[in-house]
Amino acid sequence: MQCNIDKRGRVLRTTMGSLISLIGIGLLATASLAGLPGWTLGAGWPFWIGVACVLSGAFMVFEGINGWCAVRAMGFKTPI
Numbered sequence: 001m002q003c004n005i006d007k008r009g010r011v012l013r014t015t016m017g018s019l020i021s022l023i024g025i026g027l028l029a030t031a032s033l034a035g036l037p038g039w040t041l042g043a044g045w046p047f048w049i050g051v052a053c054v055l056s057g058a059f060m061v062f063e064g065i066n067g068w069c070a071v072r073a074m075g076f077k078t079p080i
Contacts, residue, residue: 003067009080010064017060024053 005013027050063069072078 001066001068004072005067005069009069010067012080013060013069014064017057017064019057020053020060021057024050024057027053
C-alpha cells in the first residue's frame with residue numbers, strides 16, 4: 001500500500017473513524033440491554049448497525065494510520 005493521502009486526510013480519517021466506532025459501541029451497548037422490545041442482542045437493527053459502524057470506523061482508523069485511502073486507490077478524486 002502506497003501512501004496516497006496527506007496529513008489533513010490522515011487526521012480527518014482517524015478522527016471520523018474513532019467517532020463512528022464510538023457510535024457503534026454505543027449502539028451495541030444499547031442493543032445488549034434486555035427487556036426493551038426490539039433491542040435484544042443479535043435481533044433487530046441497532047445490533048447490526050452497531051456492528052457496521054464499529055467495522056467501518058475501524059477501517060477508517062486503519063486508513064488514517066497508514067496514510068492510505070481505499071477510495072483514492074480506486075482512482076476517485078477526493079477533496080481531502
